Amino acid sequence: MLGLGTLAKKVFGTPNDRKVKSVRPLVAKINALEPDFVKLSDAEIIEKTHELQKRAQEGGESLDSLLPEAFANCREGARRALGLRAFDVQLMGGIFLHQGNIAEMKTGEGKTLMATFPAYLNALAGKGVHVVTVNDYLARRDAEWMSKVYGALGLTTGVVYPFQPDDEKRIAYAADVTYATNNELGFDYLRDNMKGSVEEMMQRDHFFAIVDEVDSILIDEARTPLIISGPSQDRSELYVALDKYIPELTEAHYTVDEKTRNATFTEEGNEYMERRLHEVGILPEGQSLYDPESTTIVHHITQALRAHKLFHKDQNYVVAGGEIVLIDEFTGRMMKGRRLSDGLHQAIEAKEGVAIQPENVTLASVTFQNYFRLYDKLAGMTGTAATEAEEFAEIYSLGVVEVPTNRPVARIDEHDRVYRTAAEKYAAVIEAIKEAHAKGQPILVGTTSIEKSEMLSEMLKKDGIPHNVLNARQHAQEAQIVADAGRFGAVTIATNMAGRGTDIQLGGNVEMKVHDELAAHPEANPDELRSRIEAEHAEEKQKVIEAGGLFVLGTERHESRRIDNQLRGRSGRQGDPGRSLFFLSLEDDLMRIFGSDKLDAVLSKLGMKEGEAIIHPWVNKSLERAQAKVEGRNFDIRKQLLKFDDVMNDQRKAIFSQRREIMEAEDISEITRDMRLQVVADLLDTYMPPKSYADQWDVEGMRAAVIDQLNLDLPFAEWAAEEGVDQDVVSERLEAATDAYMAQKAEAFGDETMRVIEKQILLQTIDGKWREHLVTLEHLRSVVGFRGYAQRDPLSEYKTEAFHLFETMLDGLRVEVTRRLAQIRPLTDEERAAILAQQMPQMAAPEVEPEPEIPAGEAPQPGTPAPGFVESDPTTWGNPSRNDPCPCGSGEKFKHCHGRIV
Known part of the structure; x- marks a missing residue:
């Protein structure tokens, strides 16, 4: 006897059947246009593309209304370029992709060709389309193969790959359709947001992306953050020293939970490790592993335990060329360049006896979940997505549609x-x-x-x-x-x-x-x-x-x-x-x-x-139930991680968009002035609170803080002694003094150079503060889970504290930028003449204008940087005029090198 649900589906059809049925009229429309497009010459097909582009970009027609003509043109272009005429089911899949869905198509049904239809249609808008693949081989292969189709239609194709020269990569991103891996797209996004000018950035809009093997990228790899990092303190000896003691452990010393992929010491294990570490002097006498001072050692021995008990050679990683190379558990591929974080990779290196590379600190990071949610419209294709339909809908707002096969299975x-x-x-x-x-x-x-x-x-x-x-x-x-x-x-x-x-x-x-x-x-x-x-x-x-x-x-x-x-x-x-x-x-x-x-x-x-x-079918059913349970648990883990990452993501978007605005602005003097005035207001509130009497003010504290942060020595004690002087009067005088001081600097440096210095100082300070903030958030995230023991929601606590940390970071940013701008001062004529004489001995020192200070020291030899020159700190560059040699010692003119204006 049929169940009610099965009976209803027989009468009304499944939701998937209804979706498939809804696009059949569109497919019929495309097919009806085919005879007209077959008659077009190769040049007329390209001309048709130009016409559709004009209608989309200038005529204001929606892409939906252009779909039948665009798909018909693309089918004809593909038939001529590749000798392949797309099946109706491929057109159907292309329509679902254009609508922002995941098209589930069985293997061998032609997903690569299917993707050209929505890619072509959306490229008409002129904002660029990204086709995302899981590895570099597929990105290059698909780009080379499908570029014949796009070429026949009059569009350009680009491919992005690791270690690509910048000029080539910029051209690839500027193409109508760009093929790239998910990793490279994510890393380029992070790199772009560490650049110093808009011209140096690679990516354009995040308009439309079609993700191939969408389940692999958006689900299997969703938990893996992309991290750009820099080296930190080298602790190689500690990893090697601690690794020796893990093989001594018995099963009574630790527990392994394979479900959650975790390994922990038992009480007996802790006592054993403590005794052994005392014996060899790694743990000081009288200090316990439970003491706060032992945090680093506990972290390292836990990672060493995980390396031995959870990570197995030739299953989770291989040793290749003297390096530990991770293996992707979903594709079985080696992931060169990918490293485990938090010292775990170093622990595995110690275990296998290969060279230990230093741990890194995070400079920028993003998860695939949050990177792909940047796109205005997202679509995906795969052979298997239906089992994860709930996750796609909840996290990415993507529907999953099973596209019928061209022939029955x-x-x-x-x-x-x-x-x-x-x-x-x-x-x-x-x-x-x-x-x-x-x-x-x-x-x-x-x-x-x-x-x-x-x-x-x-x-x-x-x-x-x-x-x-x-x-x-x-x-x-x-x-x-x-x-x-x-x-x-x-x-x-x-x-x-x-x-x-x-x-x-x-x-x-x-x-x-x-x-x-x-x-x-x-x-x-x-x-x-x-x-x-x-x-x-x-x-x-x-x-x-x-x-x-x-x-x-x-x-x-x-x-x-x-x-x-x-x-x-x-x-x-x-x-x-x-x-x-x-x-x-x-x-x-x-x-x-x-x-x-x-x-x-x-x-x-x-x-x-x-x-x-x-x-027996029952065995299959019970296995599927076990798998569904695991999938559900993994979904819950990813969902929880996403909630935490969303907190950082909101802050990341705010910082990155602010950074972009600064790079695009020609003059940011108003921004730096607003920052300076806010610093002034904060100082007044601290040392001369409103509604307080002058004899209650901390005038010496105020004077010291103003010298430190604004580089001005002002007579606050005298002002406080004057009759009728309140906080507002002091505020006006202080603001006027700082404005005059900075105007004097701008005049001495020249407006053009001052704008460059302001912009570089602001961008570099933002980057430095953001890096520190990321480390603080990582530490907060690792300890906030313990709040659960106090009956407090860890996520809610994390949100609150992360917001306060962000506010603190912005306050610190204002102070740092204001201080650095206040402390640059003009060089004397003699100082600059001496530097120029050393850099260009064949030329007499010209008449010079006052320039920013360079710390005292020996003058540079030709081809060497000026004394005290620090690449990342414009305050140490001096102030050469636009046509002078750059103080970095490159030999180029300042205007073509570090003085290039955004």
Whole structure:
């Protein structure tokens, strides 16, 4: 009997069915326009783009109203450029992307081509479109491939990659459509907000982004903050010293919680470590680990414990080239350059005996969650998003729409087979591989770690079965390995299949074969070569289809259903036959951590023999429930982290937007004056409070503070003795004195140079204060959790304290900027003449104007900086006129070097 929900869906259709149905009229409209666009010449297609751009940018037409014509033009451009005519389902997916949704499309349905439609339409607005991929290889490949389409339509394409020259990167961001990785986009955003002028910035608007493998980027990596950091104190010796004692520990000394990925010392463990650290003198005699002075040591030994008990070689990281390189648990790729924070990476380096790199302090950071929420409109595509639809909706306001496949899925998904032990499971896996291999069926074997993939590889070698292994160690050959995975008799072991970018086509990948043959035989005729390879491919594909298509064999369930679905989705593309089957054991991580005791007891009662498997839909259901629980818990963790990060994000946006305004302004003297007046008001409130009598004023304190912060020595004692002088009178006199003093400086330096100095001092002070503030917020966040023990909400406490810290930072910023501007003074003619004579001995010292002070010292030699010159502090630059040599010693004119005006 059907449930009420199922019955209602049969009558009314699912919400997804209704969304799909709603765009069918639009697809029909695009198809109706096709004959008109087929008739256009190549030049007329480009002309059509210019017309649509004009209508969007000048005519005020909405992109929605231009959609049918734009999609029809794009389809025709793609057909001519690539020889591919987009299917109706690809147009449908493109419409959903334009509407700001996630399009879930099965593997092999053509997501890369589908993305060109909304990218083209939104690029007409002239604000730039970002297409985001998970790795540099895919960014370059997709940009190169799809640039043919955009080129045929009259648009420009750019690609952004790590260590790209600035000029090239600026051009890439200025293109109509820019391909880039999520990491590079996030880092460029942070770098842009550390630049000193608008011209140096790379990114334009955050208008529209299409995120490929959206689940991997916005969910799996959402918790990972992007951090730009600088070196801090080197504690290498302490890491090495503490690492020696962790292997001595017994299980009674610590507890490991694999669910929360945490390791802690027991009371017995604390006592043992305290005794050992006293013996070797790391912990001073009489000092306990519980003392406040021991905070640093406790932090380091906890990280050393985590490094040993939670992070495993060839699973969480590899040792490559004398470095610890992390492995992405979702894609199995090595993440070069990515480091764990808070000293954990250094603890792993000590454990593996490689060179320890110094810890870093955060200069700027942002999470992917908050970076991608900067865009006016966001869209995504993936093969697996439906299981995380709630999170996409709640955090990113993204709907998930399942786009129908072009052809019905013919893959057979079998029930999981559950064994008692891992040994029994792997024996069954080898048998299944042998059986399928004997008939030539290509097999894709999914594992969850490098260690397991290599163990399986050894087992297959013993049985003489030829195979390829795809994991972080074979990073460079991955495209080739994936392309060959669908060939007759191929066996491929993959650590993970998310975001691989290359389709597994039955019989192999024709384009790859043609490319390789041409590289090996450049003298061959490309057309003849292609014809021969296509004929061979058709024959091999037929043999693979007869053998049953691609067999996906999973050796373990991942804690996320999406990862399993990504593996399974590799089989059965474009209506091809295929099958998928997962082999599990009660010793697998998911089963072990999330309660296999009951199942083990049931299986024991059933009297299962060794090597026997339990196969039942109920087992699948209970596994899915366990996975859904883990996903729910992970969502809650990400949601909670986001709430904390949102506090910092609001402050980050305020600082970054303020910074941008300062860089764009030609004259910020009003801003610095307002800051100065606020400093004056604060000083008066502190030392000469309103409604107080003159004999109650702290005139000596006021005089000292004004000398320190405003560089003025004023007769406050005399003013206080005058009849009728109150706070307002003192305020007027003090403001007038500071205004006159700064006007005198501006006259001495020249207005142009003064504006440059003001801007540089303000920007550098903002950056310095923001860096200090980030460190303070990190410390606050690490301790605020303990407020829960006092029945106070940690998040609420964090918000309140973070706001107060932000206010304090702004107060400090005003004082620092005012003090630095007040303390610069003109050079004497003699000082400047001496410097110029040393820098340019062949020229007589010219008549000079008064300039800012450079600290006393030896005059520079040609090609060396002026005495006391500090790159980051304009007050130490002196004040050369625009055409003088720059005091940094570069040999360039000041106006072309450090004196360049924004």
